[in-house]
Each structure stands twice: as C-alpha cells, then as structure tokens.
Amino acid sequence: MAARLRDADRPESNREFLERTNVSSQIRDALSKMIENRPEDPVLYLAEYFEGISDNKPSKVTKAYQRILLTHYTRPAFETNAVAAYDTLCTQSGIKGCNGLTGSVYTELLAMLSRDISSVISEKLLKKTQCRDYEVVPYDVYFSGVLACLVLKDYIKEAQSLFNEFDISKSGHANRELCDAALNLLDESVTMTTSNPVSILEAGVKLSPDKLCRLLSQSVSVKQRNTSTITWEEFMLISADIFLKKVPSTTRCLKDVPLVSSFKE
Amino acid sequence: MSSERFSVSAEGYLAKHQVLVYLEDAISQLLDHKEDNPKVNPAKFFHDYFTSIHQGNHTLFREYSFIRSTAHNRSSFTRTFWKCYKHIGKNGDLLNVKEYHSLLCLLCPDFPFDLVQKTARIILMDDAMDCLMSFSDFLYAFQLQFYYEEFLQDCYKIYEKLMQATRSPRETVVVPSSSSSPRQKKQQTPLPPPEQSPEGVDCLQFYESLLQLCSVTDCSHPKTNSLKDILHNSNRVSFYGFLMALAKNESVNACIGVLPTKAAIMDDTDPEHIVPIVTPRSKSAKPVLGGRTPRHIKH
Numbered sequence: 009m010a011a012r013l014r015d016a017d018r019p020e021s022n023r024e025f026l027e028r029t030n031v032s033s034q035i036r037d038a039l040s041k042m043i044e045n046r047p048e049d050p051v052l053y054l055a056e057y058f059e060g061i062s063d064n065k066p067s068k069v070t071k072a073y074q075r076i077l078l079t080h081y082t083r084p085a086f087e088t089n090a091v092a093a094y095d096t097l098c099t100q101s102g103i104k105g106c107n108g109l110t111g112s113v114y115t116e117l118l119a120m121l122s123r124d125i126s127s128v129i130s131e132k133l134l135k136k137t138q139c140r141d142y143e144v145v146p147y148d149v150y151f152s153g154v155l156a157c158l159v160l161k162d163y164i165k166e167a168q169s170l171f172n173e174f175d176i177s178k179s180g181h182a183n184r185e186l187c188d189a190a191l192n193l194l195d196e197s198v199t200m201t202t203s204n205p206v207s208i209l210e211a212g213v214k215l216s217p218d219k220l221c222r223l224l225s226q227s228v229s230v231k232q233r234n235t236s237t238i239t240w241e242e243f244m245l246i247s248a249d250i251f252l253k254k255v256p257s258t259t260r261c262l263k264d265v266p267l268v269s270s271f272k273e
Numbered sequence: 274m275s276s277e278r279f280s281v282s283a284e285g286y287l288a289k290h291q292v293l294v295y296l297e298d299a300i301s302q303l304l305d306h307k308e309d310n311p312k313v314n315p316a317k318f319f320h321d322y323f324t325s326i327h328q329g330n331h332t333l334f335r336e337y338s339f340i341r342s343t344a345h346n347r348s349s350f351t352r353t354f355w356k357c358y359k360h361i362g363k364n365g366d367l368l369n370v371k372e373y374h375s376l377l378c379l380l381c382p383d384f385p386f387d388l389v390q391k392t393a394r395i396i397l398m399d400d401a402m403d404c405l406m407s408f409s410d411f412l413y414a415f416q417l418q419f420y421y422e423e424f425l426q427d428c429y430k431i432y433e434k435l436m437q438a439t440r441s442p443r444e445t446v447v448v449p450s451s452s453s454s455p456r457q458k459k460q461q462t463p464l465p466p467p468e469q470s471p472e473g474v475d476c477l478q479f480y481e482s483l484l485q486l487c488s489v490t491d492c493s494h495p496k497t498n499s500l501k502d503i504l505h506n507s508n509r510v511s512f513y514g515f516l517m518a519l520a521k522n523e524s525v526n527a528c529i530g531v532l533p534t535k536a537a538i539m540d541d542t543d544p545e546h547i548v549p550i551v552t553p554r555s556k557s558a559k560p561v562l563g564g565r566t567p568r569h570i571k572h
Binding site: 022025026029030031034035039042043046048049050051052054055058059061062083 | 326
C-alpha cells in the first residue's frame with residue numbers, strides 16, 4: 009500500500025482512477041438503492057447491480073424486470089420501483105418522438121415475470137392482462153398487470169403450502185374431498201367480495217380457521233373416506249382459476265380509454 | 274424473519290450482512306488489479322467479485338485476516354478446504370497437525386498454526402501433537418473451531434470459572450450437601466486434590482451459563498437447541514468432550530450449512546469439484562493398515 013502511494017510518477021492515483029471510472033458514484037448509487045429496498049441477499053443484489061451496468065447492456069425489459077423484483081410488492085419502495093421501471097420501458101430508442109410503453113414490450117415483461125409459473129396458468133393470466141402489440145399501455149394498466157403477476161406467484165406458493173397440509177402422507181396426493189371443500193369455500197368467499205366493503209370482512213370470517221375446520225371435518229365424515237385423490241397440478245390449476253376469475257381483463261378496460269397512441273399521432 | 278430487515282436501521286442492515294466489509298475489499302482488490310490491468314472495467318470486475326462471494330469461492334489464496342473477517346468467509350473457506358482435500362479423506366490417510374497446517378497454508382499462505390493446534394486439541398483432547406487424525410474428524414473439528422472461534426473462547430472462560438468453583442476448597446465443602454444431590458455418582462473423597470477432581474463440570478450448570486452467553490453475545494454461536502441436546506445427555510462434561518460433541522453434531526453442521534453430513538463427505542458427485550492440489554507430503558505418508566477403506570470403489 010505504502011509503496012503504491014509513494015510512487016509519484018504513476019499515471020494516475022487511485023482516487024483519480026476511481027473518479028474517472030465512475031466507481032464512486034456507482035457504489036453510492038448501489039448502496040442507496042440497497043438501503044431503500046433492503047434485498048434479502050445484498051451480495052447477490054450487488055452482483056446483479058454491477059452486471060446491469062457493466063458493458064453488456066441488458067435490454068430495457070430485463071432492466072425493468074430487475075427493478076420490479078428489487079423489493080416485495082407490499083413494501084412502500086415497490087411503487088417507486090414500478091414507476092422507474094415504467095419510465096425505463098417507455099424510452100423508445102428507434103422511433104423518434106414516440107414515447108410510451110407499447111403492448112409488445114409490456115407483454116414481454118409480463119412473460120418474464122410469469123416465467124416460473126406453470127405455463128398453463130401463465131397463459132391464462134397473459135390472455136387476461138396482455139394488450140395488443142400496437143397499443144400504448146397506460147401506467148395503471150401496466151401496474152395492475154405487473155401486480156397481478158406478482159400476487160399470483162405468492163398465491164400459488166400459498167396454495168402449495170395449503171396442499172402440503174392436506175397431503176398427509178407426503179405422497180403428492182391429497183384427499184379429493186378435503187381439497188374440493190376448501191377450494192369451494194375459497195371460491196365462494198372470493199366471489200362474494202364485490203362492491204360492498206363489508207363483504208370482504210364476511211369473506212374473512214368465512215375463511216377463519218374454525219369455520220374451515222368444521223367444514224373439513226364435515227366433508228370427511230359425510231363421504232366416508234373416499235379414496236379418490238388429487239395431485240398438486242390439479243389442485244394448482246383449480247386454485248389458479250379461482251384467482252384468475254378476479255383479475256380484470258385489460259382488453260375490456262382499455263376499450264373505455266381512448267387509445268393513447270392515436271392521441272399522440 | 275423476512276420482514277426483520279426492514280425494521281432495523283440502514284447501518285444495522287449493512288452491518289448485519291457485512292456489506293461494507295465486502296465493498297471495501299472489492300475496491301481495494303480493484304485497485305490492486307488495476308496495477309496490472311489498467312484497462313479493467315470496474316463494473317465487470319465488481320460483478321465477478323460479488324458473484325464469487327455469492328457462490329462462496331472467493332476465499333482461495335486470500336490473506337488470513339480477510340478469510341476470518343466474516344462468518345460467510347469462514348464457512349466458504351471451510352468448504353474450499355473440504356473440496357480441495359477430500360481425496361485425502363477418500364484414501365483414508367491420517368495426518369498430523371503440522372501436515373494439516375501445511376495443507377491449509379496452500380490455500381491461505383499466512384494461516385496461523387495456533388488455530389490448527391486448537392483444532393487438534395478438540396480431536397485429541399490433549400497436547401499430543403504427533404497423533405494422527407482422520408480427515409473427516411479434522412474437517413468437522415476445524416469447522417467448529419474456525420467458525421465459532423470467539424464463541425469457543427467465551428465457552429472456555431465460562432468452563433474455567435465453573436471449574437475453579439468446583440476446585441476451590443470452600444466450594445467442595447458445600448457441594449455434597451446442595452448441588453450434587455441430583456447426581457448418582459458417589460463422592461469418593463470429600464476433598465479431592467485438584468488433579469483428581471471430578472471430570473469436567475456439571476452439564477446443567479454449564480448449559481445455563483451458555484444460554485446466558487448466547488443471549489448477550491454478538492458473535493455467531495450454535496443454536497441453543499443443539500447445545501441442549503448435547504448437554505442434556507450426561508451429567509458431567511469436560512471442555513474438549515463438549516467441543517467434540519459439538520463438532521460431531523449434525524444439526525450444528527447443518528446450521529453452518531456448507532459441509533454435507535458425515536456420511537456424504539466422501540461423495541465425489543459434486544460437479545464443481547476443484548482439481549486436487551498436490552499435497553506437499555509424500556515421504557511422511559503413513560498409510561494405515563486396517564484403517565478406513567474408501568467408500569466408493571469405481572469400476
């Protein structure tokens with residue numbers, strides 16, 4: 009260290025090197041983003057951060073994708089990230105004067121977000137949330153689409169843990185009666201939540217542990233141990249359908265909004 | 274657990290994950306690297322640096338002060354040690370302290386002998402320095418000693434204090450009437466000389482002091498459940514007996530999370546197996562007849 013500092017005829021000092029290569033500002037930026045988002049594994053986050061700014065430029069969709077996944081959607085910082093990602097997606101490189109998120113880019117992002125969901129389900133979700141390729145996607149449509157993807161991922165995780173509860177023998181098969189009862193109950197409570205705010209509370213009561221327990225014990229005793237079973241895939245599909253029922257279709261809501269692209273032209 | 278990181282201060286969060294240690298090291302590594310490669314791309318360099326930290330293969334050939342600076346570095350180094358030398362375990366060779374030390378020095382040039390000696394003490398339970406140890410014994414004892422170094426030191430202090438209490442004549446007079454009542458062991462002499470005093474300390478007492486230590490210390494320590502499992506099995510425990518039990522405990526090992534279970538340690542299925550480094554010892558090799566045989570004989 010001392011030897012290095014002593015050497016005066018070096019072309020540039022360490023400090024100069026760090027200034028020239030922007031390392032200081034990069035690290036400052038990485039740290040402030042990290043503190044805002046508090047990733048679970050900071051080292052992995054740093055690795056990804058520097059990958060993002062090193063020479064092999066990722067596409068803007070990848071950038072937006074990484075930005076969105078920085079923090080969980082329940083955190084306040086998520087909204088900031090979503091806006092930043094939207095801005096990234098909006099910058100159009102080739103066409104001049106035309107700014108905005110096109111449907112094709114938006115679909116690409118959704119596809120990336122729903123990568124680890126089973127393809128059957130993600131296709132159904134995409135059908136509901138995607139826009140036509142030439143459409144310009146307004147922020148709220150984009151936001152609800154992204155959120156639906158993220159919530160669905162967590163929802164499937166929850167469904168998996170519910171299924172594991174039912175799968176007593178850990179053989180990958182659970183009692184069909186039990187699962188049907190639980191899924192029906194879920195379906196009922198979800199469809200109940202309409203415009204009336206009280207219905208959400210009612211749904212909560214309906215799904216409370218004691219009610220669920222009573223229903224499950226009933227279904228087991230009435231049907232006298234039916235041997236029919238259900239696999240995780242089936243269970244996942246049914247529960248995902250319940251979820252997807254509640255996802256508003258973008259094609260419908262876009263009909264009310266005048267096409268932004270036509271505005272610009 | 275997952276939301277805990279949002280409730281601490283920014284400094285607390287950075288300190289918990291030792292982000293600043295790594296950032297500082299990353300910069301100094303970059304500056305070192307720049308000396309030879311002036312055209313280095315810092316972002317790319319940092320990406321490689323943090324990726325290798327994430328994968329845990331960043332400790333090879335680094336200086337000792339860096340290797341021991343974080344818990345992650347320590348566990349990574351232990352893993353590297355295992356990966357580089359597991360063929361020794363497979364051959365069933367037994368080595369002595371000095372040989373293990375030179376193996377470690379190949380991975381980390383300034384690795385202190387002192388730590389290897391401490392590890393040997395766990396296995397041999399005395400100062401017999403020329404005794405041979407099997408690789409798996411050494412590996413797990415080394416992991417314990419290296420990963421929990423500060424914790425073990427504190428344990429030793431507690432142990433000594435308890436020992437002194439049992440040894441001191443005043444205490445021994447009191448002992449038979451009160452604290453030794455649950456013990457079935459009969460007291461041979463009312464005043465045993467210090468050298469022949471009952472082996473070790475009372476487990477329950479030791480456990481309670483350790484619990485207290487775990488609740489106040491900031492250094493990493495094994496789960497209290499594992500300590501409980503170990504110390505509730507017997508009445509008295511000696512210090513090195515306790516350490517040996519810790520080293521052999523599977524749940525302690527799983528908690529550190531870098532080494533496989535003892536049964537799987539010789540498995541050669543690891544895809545990222547590092548090419549074995551030639552060991553410096555060849556003359557002193559003493560193949561032991563009737564020793565352990567390799568688990569897998571490949572045809």
